[in-house]
Amino acid sequence: xxxxxxxxxxxxxxxxxxxxxxxxxxxxxxxxxxxxxxxxxxxxxxxxxxxxxxxxxxxxxxxxxxxxxxxxxxxxxxxxxxxxxxxxxxxxxxxxxxxxxxxxxxxxxxxxxxxxxxxxxxxxxxxxxxxxxxxxxxxxxxxxxxxxxxxxxxxxxxxxxxxxxxxxxxxxxxxxxxxxxxxxxxxxxxxxxxxxxxxxxxxxxxxxxxxxxxxxxxxxxxxxxxxxxxxxxxxxxxxxxxxxxxxxxxxxxxxxxxxxxxxxxxxxxxxxxxxxxxxxxxxxxxxxxxxxxxxxxxxxxxxxxxxxxxxxxxxxxxxxxxxxxxxxxxxxxxxxxxxxxxxxxxxxxxxxxxxxxxxxxxxxxxxxxxxxxxxxxxxxxxxxxxxxxxxxxxxxxxxxxxxxxxxxxxxxxxxxxxxxxxxxxxxxxxxxxxxxxxxxxxxxxxxxxxxxxxxxxxxxxxxxxxxxxxxxxxxxxxxxxxxxxxxxxxxxxxxxx
Numbered sequence: 001x002x003x004x005x006x007x008x009x010x011x012x013x014x015x016x017x018x019x020x021x022x023x024x025x026x027x028x029x030x031x032x033x034x035x036x037x038x039x040x041x042x043x044x045x046x047x048x049x050x051x052x053x054x055x056x057x058x059x060x061x062x063x064x065x066x067x068x069x070x071x072x073x074x075x076x077x078x079x080x081x082x083x084x085x086x087x088x089x090x091x092x093x094x095x096x097x098x099x100x101x102x103x104x105x106x107x108x109x110x111x112x113x114x115x116x117x118x119x120x121x122x123x124x125x126x127x128x129x130x131x132x133x134x135x136x137x138x139x140x141x142x143x144x145x146x147x148x149x150x151x152x153x154x155x156x157x158x159x160x161x162x163x164x165x166x167x168x169x170x171x172x173x174x175x176x177x178x179x180x181x182x183x184x185x186x187x188x189x190x191x192x193x194x195x196x197x198x199x200x201x202x203x204x205x206x207x208x209x210x211x212x213x214x215x216x217x218x219x220x221x222x223x224x225x226x227x228x229x230x231x232x233x234x235x236x237x238x239x240x241x242x243x244x245x246x247x248x249x250x251x252x253x254x255x256x257x258x259x260x261x262x263x264x265x266x267x268x269x270x271x272x273x274x275x276x277x278x279x280x281x282x283x284x285x286x287x288x289x290x291x292x293x294x295x296x297x298x299x300x301x302x303x304x305x306x307x308x309x310x311x312x313x314x315x316x317x318x319x320x321x322x323x324x325x326x327x328x329x330x331x332x333x334x335x336x337x338x339x340x341x342x343x344x345x346x347x348x349x350x351x352x353x354x355x356x357x358x359x360x361x362x363x364x365x366x367x368x369x370x371x372x373x374x375x376x377x378x379x380x381x382x383x384x385x386x387x388x389x390x391x392x393x394x395x396x397x398x399x400x401x402x403x404x405x406x407x408x409x410x411x412x413x414x415x416x417x418x419x420x421x422x423x424x425x426x427x428x429x430x431x432x433x434x435x436x437x438x439x440x441x442x443x444x445x446x447x448x449x450x451x452x453x454x455x456x457x458x459x460x461x462x463x464x465x466x467x468x469x470x471x472x473x474x475x476x477x478x479x480x481x482x483x484x485x486x487x488x489x490x491x492x493x494x495x496x497x
Contacts, residue, residue, distance in 0.1 A: 061114050063363050064121045068107050070156035071121050072100045074149060074232055077252040079140055081233075085243055087143065092136035099133040100125070122149050143242040144235055147266040147354045151231035154362065156253065158271050161369050162224040168376040169217050169282070173210050174496045175383045177487055180206040184483045187465050188303065188393035189402055194295075196400025199465035202388055203487070204478040210490050212285040217494070219278035227271035230255035234262035237353035267353040269343070272365050276340035279372045283333040286379050290329035293382060297323050302392040307385035310378065325382060329375045336371055339364030397465040401430050403440050406468045407459075415454045425452045441465075 076097055083093035103125055106112040118124045129137040184203035189196045230250035233240065239262040246258035259265035296303035306323055314320035346360045404426050411422035429451050433443050441463040448455045461467060473479040476486060490496065 059116050060120045060359055060362070061116055061118065061124060063366060064150075065107075065114055065124070066366060067121050067150075067153040067157050068125065069104070070153040070160075071125055071149070072104050073156065073253060074152045074249075075125065075140060076100055077249045078144055078232060080252065081245055081248045082139070082142060084248060085245055087242055087244070088136070088139045092139055095133040095136040096129065096140055099129045099137065102132060103128050120146075120150075121153070122146055143240040143244050144233060145237075145266070147236050148231045148234040148262075151234075151266050151268065152253070154269075154365075155227055155231065155271055158275050158365065159224060159227060159254075162220050162227075162275065165220055165279075165282075165372065165376070166217055168373070168380070169213050169220075170494065170496060172376060172380045172383065173213050173217075173490070173494055175380055176206050176210045176213075177491060177496055179383060179386075180204075180210070180483065181487050183388060184487070185480045186388060186390055186393065187397060187469060189396045189400065190478070196396070196402050198405055198478075199397055199402050199468040200478040201469055201480055201483060202393065203480070203483045206383075207483060207486055207490070209285065209289055210494075213282075214490070214494050216278065216282040216285060219281065220275070223271065223274035223278055226274065228254075228256045229259040229265075230257070231259050231265035231268070234259060234265035237263045237266050263353045267350070267358075269347055269358065269361050272361050273340070273343055273347070276336065276343060276365060276368055279368050280333065280337045280340050283336045283372060283375060286375050287330045287333045289379060290326040293326040293386070294323050294330065297326070297386075301396070302389055303396070304389060305387045306382055307387075309385060310382045325378045329379055332371050332375045336368045339368040394465070398439055401433065401440055402465060403463045403468045404430050406463055406471065407440060410459060410462055411452070411454075414456065414458065417454075428452075 079088070079093045079096040079100075082088040083090050103112065106128075112128070114124055115127070118127050126137060126140065129140065180203035182203070183206070184201055186202040187199055188202050188205065190198050190200035190205070230246065230253060232249045232253065233244050233246035250256070250258045259268070293304070293306065295301055297306050306321075306326070310323070310325035312322050312324045314322065342364050343361055346357055350357055407429060408419065408422040408426040411417045411425060412419050415422075417425070429443070429448060430440070432447065432451055433440055436443075436447070438447075443463075445455070445457060445460065448459060462471075469478050470480065473482050475482070
């Protein structure tokens with residue numbers, strides 16, 4: 001906004017008193033603006049138009065033009081319903097449809113001129129329609145308000161968005177499943193507290209994110225199911241006295257039913273909040289995965305390499321290969337969570353039904369949608385292109401005694417020890433191995449029996465990483481065959497080919 005920019009620039013060099021004078025001066029200049037004509041939308045009640053500052057804070061066409069497809073679809077459905085209910089003529093309905101189709105073509109061709117003077121997408125479309133078809137355009141707004149119109153447009157847009165997000169999440173699941181299947185046997189250390197815990201497989205680790213994304217898809221699907229009630233025909237807040245058929249427009253627009261209460265229909269933004277909440281959780285999942293990509297691709301780990309497509313270099317250090325895409329995915333949840341918090345705060349104290357505050361519902365959703373879209377695409381690309389390094393993963397399994405739990409389990413299962421006693425004995429053996437600079441699998445039978453005499457020769461071979469992973473055959477465990485079974489199950493559960 002040029003007024004705000006001018007104010008901030010000047011205020012940086014002025015005292016508070018003078019800055020306040022600058023604001024007053026700008027307002028005075030603004031009131032004399034040649035754009036100060038009466039509004040063609042609601043000017044009958046007013047003798048003069050809004051100030052330029054009012055226009056700047058009020059206009060939404062700069063961002064809500066994204067809704068043009070949904071606005072045109074809603075208007076066509078509304079016009080058809082008005083004609084069916086004999087509120088407008090069939091000829092007017094035909095002219096409206098033809099005009100709206102032309103407007104859609106103009107917008108898609110880039111020849112449509114959006115006007116800030118017309119405030120929003122609804123009035124921009126309606127004004128152009130009047131230019132194209134004349135009087136029939138003036139009948140289109142019968143039995144509806146911009147309140148139900150914008151709620152309908154926004155719901156349709158979010159519904160389309162949810163379908164797009166679901167498809168993107170399914171694509172990422174497919175890439176993860178393929179990669180997990182390829183590497184169902186590839187051993188690596190599983191970590192807790194970022195320290196060696198137990199041997200797992202790379203495929204098993206990737207499958208954890210398949211499940212996370214599955215829950216994300218479920219949340220987005222739940223949000224879609226709840227939003228699918230049509231606000232169209234609720235009018236300003238109380239319905240309409242015209243003999244309309246809201247079920248007809250709901251069906252035409254793919255809604256399950258019309259919203260049952262007109263006041264709720266125009267004031268509800270739960271669907272936007274639910275998208276943002278689900279997007280925030282999803283982005284956190286992606287951020288966690290991105291952090292692992294950053295760690296795994298570091299020189300200290302070296303578990304994977306990211307492709308040139310998702311890494312950058314340094315302006316001064318020629319050896320650097322920075323995981324910038326992963327780092328940005330790790331950072332992006334801040335934007336999405338901020339959008340969620342912003343809309344919650346906008347809505348928290350609003351009385352029913354509609355307040356202009358609700359115009360603040362869209363920019364955060366649009367930004368969150370853009371952000372989620374790019375991080376989904378980037379993460380899917382990184383997964384598809386990344387190259388695992390089995391030697392580095394196996395070498396890491398030599399550190400941190402990852403089969404200590406297997407040793408304790410052996411004592412419980414084969415020697416009949418209580419687990420707490422077995423845990424103590426295993427810890428003592430780990431301490432001895434550490435003092436000798438050996439891994440547990442490298443300890444001789446005599447070394448083991450020196451600490452726990454009951455240990456038998458059948459312990460030999462059970463303390464390798466491969467044996468440890470293969471032994472974990474419980475449902476959802478890391479045993480390679482169990483991982484493959486869960487991959488097959490996931491493909492079916494999540495409808496992934």
